[in-house]
Each structure stands twice: as structure tokens, then as C-alpha cells.
Amino acid sequence: MLGILSTNAITLSVPGRVLCCDLSFTVAPGQIWAILGANGSGKTTLIHALSGLGPCERGTVLLNGEPLASGNSRQRAREIGVLLQQEDAVFWGSVLEYVLLGRFPHARSWLGWSSEDEQAASAAIDEVGLAGFASRRYTTLSGGERQRARIAQILAQAPRLFLLDEPLQHLDLRHQSAVLNLFQRLARDQGRAVMMVLHDTLWPGRFCTHALLIHDDGTVRAGAASEVLDRDSLERLYGCRLQEFAQGAGRYFLPDV
Amino acid sequence: MSRSLPLILAFFAAAAASLFAALLFGTFPIPALQVLDSVLFPAPGVVHDVIWQLRMPRALAAFACGGLLALSGTLLQVLLRNPLADPYILGVSGGASLGALTALTLGAGAAMMNSAALAGALAAIAVVFGLSFRRGDWNVYRILLTGVVLSTGLSALISLTLVLAPQAQVQGMLFWLMGDLSYAGDPSWAFLVLAGLTALGIAHSTRLDLLGLGELKAQSLGVAAVPLQLGIFLSAALATVAAVVLGGAIGFVGLLIPHAVRLLGVANHRQLLPLAVLLGGTFLTVADTLARTVIAPQQLPVGVLTALLGVPGMLLLLGRRR
Numbered sequence: 145m146l147g148i149l150s151t152n153a154i155t156l157s158v159p160g161r162v163l164c165c166d167l168s169f170t171v172a173p174g175q176i177w178a179i180l181g182a183n184g185s186g187k188t189t190l191i192h193a194l195s196g197l198g199p200c201e202r203g204t205v206l207l208n209g210e211p212l213a214s215g216n217s218r219q220r221a222r223e224i225g226v227l228l229q230q231e232d233a234v235f236w237g238s239v240l241e242y243v244l245l246g247r248f249p250h251a252r253s254w255l256g257w258s259s260e261d262e263q264a265a266s267a268a269i270d271e272v273g274l275a276g277f278a279s280r281r282y283t284t285l286s287g288g289e290r291q292r293a294r295i296a297q298i299l300a301q302a303p304r305l306f307l308l309d310e311p312l313q314h315l316d317l318r319h320q321s322a323v324l325n326l327f328q329r330l331a332r333d334q335g336r337a338v339m340m341v342l343h344d345t346l347w348p349g350r351f352c353t354h355a356l357l358i359h360d361d362g363t364v365r366a367g368a369a370s371e372v373l374d375r376d377s378l379e380r381l382y383g384c385r386l387q388e389f390a391q392g393a394g395r396y397f398l399p400d401v
Numbered sequence: 402m403s404r405s406l407p408l409i410l411a412f413f414a415a416a417a418a419s420l421f422a423a424l425l426f427g428t429f430p431i432p433a434l435q436v437l438d439s440v441l442f443p444a445p446g447v448v449h450d451v452i453w454q455l456r457m458p459r460a461l462a463a464f465a466c467g468g469l470l471a472l473s474g475t476l477l478q479v480l481l482r483n484p485l486a487d488p489y490i491l492g493v494s495g496g497a498s499l500g501a502l503t504a505l506t507l508g509a510g511a512a513m514m515n516s517a518a519l520a521g522a523l524a525a526i527a528v529v530f531g532l533s534f535r536r537g538d539w540n541v542y543r544i545l546l547t548g549v550v551l552s553t554g555l556s557a558l559i560s561l562t563l564v565l566a567p568q569a570q571v572q573g574m575l576f577w578l579m580g581d582l583s584y585a586g587d588p589s590w591a592f593l594v595l596a597g598l599t600a601l602g603i604a605h606s607t608r609l610d611l612l613g614l615g616e617l618k619a620q621s622l623g624v625a626a627v628p629l630q631l632g633i634f635l636s637a638a639l640a641t642v643a644a645v646v647l648g649g650a651i652g653f654v655g656l657l658i659p660h661a662v663r664l665l666g667v668a669n670h671r672q673l674l675p676l677a678v679l680l681g682g683t684f685l686t687v688a689d690t691l692a693r694t695v696i697a698p699q700q701l702p703v704g705v706l707t708a709l710l711g712v713p714g715m716l717l718l719l720g721r722r723r
Binding site: 219231245248254 | 605610
């Protein structure tokens with residue numbers, strides 16, 4: 145199968161612990177992957193390794209069949225977009241200026257943004273429902289609004305593969321659903337691929353075609369959502385008992401308290 | 402760009418006005434029209450000599466020095482992602498001051514003193530760079546700490562030199578330490594450095610914006626972070642050294658001018674850099690004009706004036722915001 149991104153037996157570790165060993169999988173256009181795991185299991189480390197922001201101890205990540213490390217970084221940023229779990233700095237400009245920075249991989253002139261860049265940024269701001277906020281200062285936004293501005297930035301970047309580290313954090317229920325629907329449309333209609341770290345057991349069964357479960361002992365299960373997402377494996381993953389609900393074609397899990 | 406066009410025009414006008422004021426005021430009274438006449442239609446005479454040989458080089462040196470300090474401060478505040486970073490955080494002022502003071506102690510003239518300051522500044526940068534940059538292991542916090550530690554050590558040595566120096570030389574030394582543009586000389590080389598670095602900064606302004614969001618974020622959007630950080634470090638160091646050679650360790654400009662421009666609502670570096678350069682230059686030109694006229698014929702160290710003028714201005718700006 146021809147994929148956008150594939151891994152060839154990668155091993156990831158943090159000091160003192162192996163997070164996953166000899167992991168191989170392929171992400172193809174149109175797929176939406178959920179990355180699930182307990183706190184500290186290595187979800188963010190995996191996102192960093194897949195995007196080239198962090199190292200693999202062994203093995204290689206291939207982007208369009210070429211080793212990730214071989215390409216130039218701006219070219220890579222046109223293919224892979226990363227939504228980081230947190231940003232460790234304050235941005236003093238407007239929401240529009242913030243979102244425009246996502247166009248950097250496409251920028252052709254150092255004199256300023258092209259009208260194409262500005263259109264892409266405005267469209268992205270509209271997509272996440274921040275239309276009236278474009279000229280507001282980024283610092284005046286609430287946590288959820290900032291998260292949507294960050295999602296707008298990655299939409300403006302328009303990569304073929306979205307690597308999203310907790311895209312739903314700080315979002316209310318309506319916007320969680322809106323964001324997932326948005327990425328589902330991008331995957332279905334434009335053939336983009338999405339991998340996202342989720343903490344919720346309700347959304348993956350509804351929106352994800354594939355799932356990657358990272359267990360604390362370093363074993364990883366990756367595959368189609370219908371095969372991987374079942375009560376037994378999720379109970380093992382989170383170390384707590386779950387109740388299963390069926391509604392239409394979807395299966396949902398809630399902690400059994 | 403269009404939104405801040407009025408701001409840019411206003412800053413250019415202020416810069417021109419400050420330079421004109423620097424030509425106008427001085428111990429030798431020259432009417433404004435005559436100053437204008439001499440600038441536009443140079444003709445030999447006393448007025449020409451005062452304007453072209455005394456006031457003009459000094460005014461331009463002040464402007465270049467202020468612009469360089471503001472540029473360096475803006476760059477270092479992005480590089481270190483620390484709003485308190487100022488041009489002297491790299492130990493440049495300490496190194497330059499120690500060099501200049503040593504030269505003064507040995508009875509050297511102005512030219513020798515500037516060379517000694519240059520040597521001291523370059524040595525300090527080499528030490529900071531050598532200790533904080535190792536191949537494959539580059540950390541901006543180490544630059545910050547190395548610079549702070551080195552500055553502390555150097556200021557101890559400077560104090561020691563002051564204590565041990567003959568009484569007659571201490572006055573001159575104090576002037577140098579507080580910043581003084583009397584020995585600036587021909588500033589045209591400094592304008593070349595200033596123009597070159599500002600253009601370079603504007604060309605990389607989006608990268609600077611991205612680096613301000615964090616190293617990882619910048620990398621995720623395709624910025625090669627380490628070469629960029631290295632370039633910022635070297636540019637800031639060059640700007641600071643040039644400023645210090647012109648005017649000694651003039652404080653306040655590099656730290657607060659970038660913040661003043663940010664408080665006016667300019668956040669992206671494409672506008673922030675040129676505006677900070679213009680405001681820094683304007684500010685130091687005004688301060689230096691006051692320094693040499695307030696209690697003329699005696700001169701004040703311009704570094705004292707920058708703080709006395711800048712602190713109330715800055716507090717006003719801070720209070721105004723929302």
C-alpha cells in the first residue's frame with residue numbers, strides 16, 4: 145500500500161524506559177488514526193519522532209518513501225503539519241498574524257504574505273469559527289479559542305498529513321465535534337491523512353479509521369479501528385474496567401464506576 | 402504593512418526632527434534657517450564647520466548607536482525568549498569596558514581606547530560563544546547564564562580597575578562606563594553595519610516570529626532552528642560591539658526600546674525591527690543633544706540621560722495600556 149508516512153521498525157525511548165520497540169505501520173491518504181495510551185506512555189514522543197522533531201533510537205520514518213531526515217525542513221513542513229500539545233511562548237500579535245505564520249512553508253517572498261496566503265489564513269479562521277476574531281490580539285483569547293486558533297494555523301499550513309497532539313484539549317463539546325468533523329472532511333474529500341492523540345474513548349470509535357494503542361509495557365497494537373478498538377484492549381490500555389454501549393454502527397466505552 | 406504605515410512615517414519624521422535638533426542646539430548659537438541652509442547648501446565658514454565637523458558626526462553617531470542597541474536588544478529578546486534580555490547580556494559591555502579602562506589606565510588616546518574596547522568586546526563574545534556552543538548541543542539558556550556569569554566577573558574587574566586607577570583618570574572612566582559619545586569619530590561604518598543587519602533581520606523576520614513561538618514550533622513549520630539562532634547571536638553581537646565602540650556602554654536603549662514599540666501594538670518583526678531601529682536612533686540622538694547642552698559647556702554622560710528620559714516615558718506607555 146502506498147502511504148504518506150510509514151515507519152520501518154522504529155524504537156523510541158526516554159531515559160530509563162523503552163516506549164515502543166520495532167514499530168512498523170503505514171499511514172495512507174484518507175485515513176484517520178487515533179493514538180491512545182495512558183499518561184506518559186509515549187504518545188507525544190511518537191508524534192515528535194514521526195514529524196522529525198525528535199529522534200528515533202532505531203529504525204527510520206519514511207515520508208513518501210524517502211527517509212524523513214533527508215528532506216529539507218520547509219519542504220517537510222508542506223507535507224507534515226504538527227499541532228504541538230503545548231506552546232511555551234506568548235504571541236503578541238493578532239489572531240490573523242498568528243494563523244498566517246502557518247503559511248511560512250509556502251511563503252515565496254520575504255517582503256510579506258501573498259494574497260494566496262492571506263486567503264488561506266482567513267479561510268482557516270472561518271473554518272474553526274473564529275471569523276469575528278481575526279484582528280483580536282491572540283493573548284485576549286480564552287483557552288478554547290486559542291486552541292481553535294492553533295488548529296486554524298495548521299489548516300492554513302495545509303499539509304498532507306496532520307499530526308495532532310491532543311487537538312481537543314480546552315474545547316467544549318460542540319467544538320470537539322466540529323473539529324473532528326472538519327478533519328474527517330479533509331481526510332475523506334481531499335485525501336489528507338490524520339493522526340491524533342485522543343484521551344476520550346467516545347470519539348475514536350466514531351471518527352477514526354485506524355487506531356494505535358501504546359501500552360505501558362512497550363507493546364503497541366496498530367491497525368484498523370474495527371480490529372483494535374475493543375473493550376478488552378482498552379481496559380488493558382487504561383488499566384480500568386469499561387462499559388460498552390452500542391448505538392447504530394458505533395461502539396462507545398465509558399469507565400465502569 | 403498598510404496598517405502600520407502611519408506609524409512608520411511618524412517614526413521617520415521623528416528621526417529627522419531629532420537629527421535636526423541635534424544640529425540646531427549647542428553652545429554656539431545658530432538660527433534654525435541657517436542650519437537648514439548649511440545642510441542643504443554647504444558653504445565654507447564657521448557655521449559650516451560647527452555643523453559639518455562637530456554636530457553632524459556626533460548626531461549621526463548617536464543615531465547609529467541607538468539604532469544598533471535597539472536592534473541588538475530586539476534580536477536577543479527573541480533569541481533568548483526573555484523580555485529582560487538586553488544587548489549587554491552577552492558580556493559585551495563588560496569586555497569592552499574592561500578593555501577601554503585598561504587602555505585609559507595605560508594612558509592611551511581615544512583611538513587606542515576604541516581599539517581596546519573592540520578587543521575586549523570580541524574577547525567576551527568569543528568566551529560566551531565558545532562556552533555555550535558545542536557541536537550538536539546548543540542551548541540558548543546556556544548563552545544567557547554564561548553571559549550573566551561572565552558579566553558579573555567582568556564588572557568585578559572593572560570595579561577593581563576603578564579603585565586602583567589614579568584619581569585624575571576616574572572621571573573619564575566613569576563617563577565611559579555610563580556611555581559617552583564624545584569620542585565616537587566618523588560613524589559612517591556603523592551606519593553600514595546598522596543598515597546591513599536591519600535588512601538581514603527584515604529578510605528573516607518571519608523566521609524570527611516563528612522562533613518567538615518556541616524552538617520546537619519553529620522547527621515544525623520548517624525553520625532550521627540552530628542556524629537561525631546562531632545567525633541571531635552573531636548579528637546581535639556585531640551590533641552590540643559596533644554600538645559599544647561608538648558610545649561605550651549606554652544602558653536602557655536596547656532593553657526598553659523594543660518593548661516601547663511592542664506596546665504601540667507592533668508584534669511582527671518585519672515592522673518591529675525597523676521601528677525599533679528608528680526609535681532607538683531618535684531616542685539616543687535626543688538624549689545626546691540634551692547631554693551636551695543641558696549644563697553646557699559641561700557635558701553629561703548620555704547613559705544617565707537615556708535612563709532619566711526613558712523611565713518616565715516607558716512608565717507612561719505602560720500605564721496607558723488598557
